[in-house]
Amino acid sequence: MSRxxxxxxxxxxxxxxxxxxxxxxxxxxxxxxxxxxxQTIRLDRLELAIPELRERIKNVAENNYSKVKSLHGGEIVGxxxxxxxxxxxxxxLETDKSFAFEKTDxxxxxxxxxxxxxxxxxxxxxxxxxxxVANIKYKNPVFAGDxxxxxxxxxxxxGNKYFVWVFIKVKQVEVFRGxxxxxxxxxxxSKED
Amino acid sequence: MSRxxxxxxxxxxxxxxxxxxxxxxxxxxxxxxxxxxxQTIRLDRLELAIPELRERIKNVAENNYSKVKSLHGGEIVGxxxxxxxxxxxxxxLETDKSFAFEKTDxxxxxxxxxxxxxxxxxxxxxxxxxxxVANIKYKNPVFAGDxxxxxxxxxxxxGNKYFVWVFIKVKQVEVFRGxxxxxxxxxxxSKED
DNA sequence: TTAATATTAGCACTAGGTACTAAAACTAAT
DNA sequence: ATTAGTTTTAGTACCTAGTGCTAATATTAA
Numbered sequence: 474m475s476r477x478x479x480x481x482x483x484x485x486x487x488x489x490x491x492x493x494x495x496x497x498x499x500x501x502x503x504x505x506x507x508x509x510x511x512q513t514i515r516l517d518r519l520e521l522a523i524p525e526l527r528e529r530i531k532n533v534a535e536n537n538y539s540k541v542k543s544l545h546g547g548e549i550v551g552x553x554x555x556x557x558x559x560x561x562x563x564x565x566l567e568t569d570k571s572f573a574f575e576k577t578d579x580x581x582x583x584x585x586x587x588x589x590x591x592x593x594x595x596x597x598x599x600x601x602x603x604x605x606v607a608n609i610k611y612k613n614p615v616f617a618g619d620x621x622x623x624x625x626x627x628x629x630x631x632g633n634k635y636f637v638w639v640f641i642k643v644k645q646v647e648v649f650r651g652x653x654x655x656x657x658x659x660x661x662x663s664k665e666d
Numbered sequence: 667m668s669r670x671x672x673x674x675x676x677x678x679x680x681x682x683x684x685x686x687x688x689x690x691x692x693x694x695x696x697x698x699x700x701x702x703x704x705q706t707i708r709l710d711r712l713e714l715a716i717p718e719l720r721e722r723i724k725n726v727a728e729n730n731y732s733k734v735k736s737l738h739g740g741e742i743v744g745x746x747x748x749x750x751x752x753x754x755x756x757x758x759l760e761t762d763k764s765f766a767f768e769k770t771d772x773x774x775x776x777x778x779x780x781x782x783x784x785x786x787x788x789x790x791x792x793x794x795x796x797x798x799v800a801n802i803k804y805k806n807p808v809f810a811g812d813x814x815x816x817x818x819x820x821x822x823x824x825g826n827k828y829f830v831w832v833f834i835k836v837k838q839v840e841v842f843r844g845x846x847x848x849x850x851x852x853x854x855x856s857k858e859d
Numbered sequence: 860t861t862a863a864t865a866t867t868a869g870c871a872c873t874a875g876g877t878a879c880t881a882a883a884a885c886t887a888a889t
Numbered sequence: 890a891t892t893a894g895t896t897t898t899a900g901t902a903c904c905t906a907g908t909g910c911t912a913a914t915a916t917t918a919a
Contacts, residue, residue: 481865497728499907509867516866525906526906527720527875527907530720530723533731534690535690550776581783582783582800583776583783587776587780607802607803607804608801611800674897693875702898703897706898708876712877718875718876719875720876721876861918862919863916863917863918864917866915867912867914867915868914870909870910871908872908873908875905877904878903879902879903880899880901881898882898882899883896883897883898883899884895885895886893887894887895888891888892888894889890889891
């Protein structure tokens, strides 16, 4: 190994790590951080097939643009594959490492819950439903990579209240079940506050 | 108004709309779309204080990077303000329109659930806990802008099982309560699969 | 000492701009 | 129609964060 600084291999390993945790660093900043010339950094990126800063930023923007929308935005969590409005519905959610705890690869409950909630809302009417009460059981842990299949069924309707059961399975094995009480608002004439 | 094409005002209105729905368009593409020179587009952007393409992309990337992380990533949902490990904890989550349904401004259950789940996990130990069973009640709707204050308390411990109650309030009014059963893994010696 | 590998340097070129000046075209009012 | 004002177009120099290339210099291993 060289006496001045670290070896090429080590530098490239560090480079990968650094850019993974912060994709917003320029070659110049990297060259200063590693005490090498800017050309060395560029050769490293070439070898490791890491795109330039602007491409990296664009990738982050494009990837997360849709991700945030589907998580945070108005859309359903998971892919809607069947819907009989007012009666039943199904959705599929393909999980990956980003849904899970790093150490255990166990998918966080919030994502399973989000899929269940959103299919429950979808079978009623996404725009005007609010969750009232949910009675939830996680039967088995879900791991990153598992494909979650959620089934929702409306069991009772009373006025603007809907009772919806949601079951989620992974390879025929039930991992979640929950009863959702949804209350629909009358957005048209509800200015009596 | 000019006979060739549209007025300046209309073009600028359209420009704002277009860039809002798709921030990834270059000045050149815009100049072609509006049948004006590239300089006109740049003058328009200057007047409307719209940054250049690269800045726009960077903004999208930076905004969503943290959002996705806090929603999707390993961190806690909400801001941890108090923690007595193994006993109790508190967190605050400030909501905005992005947490809510567009039409009703009602905050989605998944976000409230995520805050509750993550404070429950935090009081045990974020790295090795998994949610087992949750018994949930939403007492009152939460609206965009509300500040959610979550309190978690460990009520019972039995082996690697923990019972945690979580209450969430908005201005002293309880909006959520839930009982979480957390099961901690022994990641050190769990290779007996 | 020689050969191979790693690093640095320099140059031309690129996209997608900014900042500025100047000319041309269109519009409205007298 | 002429003048004044606004709007649009054109062109130049400059910027960042690069690519792609060639060539020279260091460093290391045999």
